[in-house]
Amino acid sequence: MKIAIIGAGFGGMAAAYDLRKAGHKVVIFESADYVGGLAAGFKEPHWDWTVEKFYHHWFQSDSSMLGLIDELGWSNKVLFPRPLTVMYHDGKFYPFDSILKALLFPGLGFGLDKIRFGFVGLFLRLTNDWRSLEKVTADEWMMKWAGKRVYEQMWKPLLVGKFGPFYRDVNMAWMWARIKARTTRLGTFEGGFQNFADKFAEKLRGMRVEIRLGAQVKFIKRNQTSGLSIDANGVVEPFDQVLVTVSPNLMAKMCPDLPEEYLKGLLELKSMGAVVMVLSLKRQLSKDGYYWFNLPKDTGFPMLALVEHTNFVSKEHFGGDHIVYAGDYLELGHEYFSLNDEQLLERFLPAFERINPEFTRDWVKKVWVTKTNYAQPVPLLNHSKNIPAIQTPVEGLYFASMSQVYPWDRGTNFAVEIGRRAARIMLEKSKV
Numbered sequence: 001m002k003i004a005i006i007g008a009g010f011g012g013m014a015a016a017y018d019l020r021k022a023g024h025k026v027v028i029f030e031s032a033d034y035v036g037g038l039a040a041g042f043k044e045p046h047w048d049w050t051v052e053k054f055y056h057h058w059f060q061s062d063s064s065m066l067g068l069i070d071e072l073g074w075s076n077k078v079l080f081p082r083p084l085t086v087m088y089h090d091g092k093f094y095p096f097d098s099i100l101k102a103l104l105f106p107g108l109g110f111g112l113d114k115i116r117f118g119f120v121g122l123f124l125r126l127t128n129d130w131r132s133l134e135k136v137t138a139d140e141w142m143m144k145w146a147g148k149r150v151y152e153q154m155w156k157p158l159l160v161g162k163f164g165p166f167y168r169d170v171n172m173a174w175m176w177a178r179i180k181a182r183t184t185r186l187g188t189f190e191g192g193f194q195n196f197a198d199k200f201a202e203k204l205r206g207m208r209v210e211i212r213l214g215a216q217v218k219f220i221k222r223n224q225t226s227g228l229s230i231d232a233n234g235v236v237e238p239f240d241q242v243l244v245t246v247s248p249n250l251m252a253k254m255c256p257d258l259p260e261e262y263l264k265g266l267l268e269l270k271s272m273g274a275v276v277m278v279l280s281l282k283r284q285l286s287k288d289g290y291y292w293f294n295l296p297k298d299t300g301f302p303m304l305a306l307v308e309h310t311n312f313v314s315k316e317h318f319g320g321d322h323i324v325y326a327g328d329y330l331e332l333g334h335e336y337f338s339l340n341d342e343q344l345l346e347r348f349l350p351a352f353e354r355i356n357p358e359f360t361r362d363w364v365k366k367v368w369v370t371k372t373n374y375a376q377p378v379p380l381l382n383h384s385k386n387i388p389a390i391q392t393p394v395e396g397l398y399f400a401s402m403s404q405v406y407p408w409d410r411g412t413n414f415a416v417e418i419g420r421r422a423a424r425i426m427l428e429k430s431k432v
Ligand SMILES: Cc1cc2nc3c(=O)[nH]c(=O)nc-3n(C[C@H](O)[C@H](O)[C@H](O)COP(=O)(O)OP(=O)(O)OC[C@H]3O[C@@H](n4cnc5c(N)ncnc54)[C@H](O)[C@@H]3O)c2cc1C
Pocket: 006, 007, 008, 009, 010, 011, 012, 029, 030, 031, 032, 035, 036, 037, 038, 039, 054, 055, 056, 057, 058, 215, 216, 217, 218, 245, 246, 250, 274, 276, 327, 372, 374, 375, 376, 400, 401, 402, 410, 411, 412, 413, 415
């Protein structure tokens, strides 16, 4: 078969790998001029490693990603340092990267609240019954079982930070998945995620997968006889099967032949965007060497997360520059989407001074800002019933996106998992 894949993110590339291995001709269309999708990175001339445009790391439980890397023979390039994650409370930062550390967090008070926090954490770690949890909102469940204080100190800031105006609507299975599938140790690839994406693309090209960069797909239409036609950059080409890995919204625009019900399902899915600034600094921001600062919205910080990347991987990889991320998940239309880089930096500068009072504007060497409308799907009540099927009602047309990896939260691990799952379904259908 001749198969097209739309998108050279990790989902599209993982699917291409399996489909090509099964002997099919595979062409990947990628609108950007690089591979890696949301996990892509960039590099200054004096850096040896790339920096992801949006902060990225893996968890030790990311078995689909780590399994793929193992198959590719590159496990020796995966690094799992143990960076420090902290949470803000009353003017200070406290370690916050395990249930045990969180138990020592002073924001929880003493006594019963700590016990409730511990039991709730333990229960969520042990249960596999996410289907019951998706029937109730995280807001309601946490308030009931963890209690007002624990919820408001620990879990509400996380929900508000990630989901803004939708925080009360998110189901409890999302929270379960986060607690279930995360580890204290965080991983990356030698050279950064972009290095891994480039190596993977090179491997695919070596297997004779064609990767067309700068190829923007406008339409995918059903042919009158059989198969599908793709219109990319004005050139129309026939394929037997097509796998699309873009956002549900784009999928709906690209494929007008989809029946109304499937289209409606795509368009009803909610998601948050993200605005992330990367800064290269002359000096280390966190004197204590902290990597990840959780900054609850009600503390007046102008961002949700401040991440000092060079407290995770060495600054030696970046010619001595200190790399810091400042980012937020935001609803579409938020003013950060319309600010230019300089205006956004002005908003963020006071936060750096709060983290390190010695910080001055002249520490900033350069900034890069990346914005996306599609950063974080929002899982509402009973979300499992609203997930679009990978096999669409249009024959030969398949869809695999971040919005379908539920109950898990989106991530490159689950992009690989769903990409390979889609490839399996496509291969099975082709046998029938
Ligand atoms: C702020 C932020 C932080 C994150 N942190 C982490 C993390 O720490 N760890 C982690 O594992 N994951 C993280 N993720 C999630 C991770 O980046 C995604 O889950 C993953 O990259 C999704 O891969 P994908 O292949 O499904 O989609 P994408 O990477 O979105 O790939 C889709 C591709 O389709 C292309 N495309 C779009 N339209 C067209 C068109 N018309 N024609 C052709 N091509 C098109 C896009 O350019 C893109 O390359 C984060 C994401 C964000 C936004």
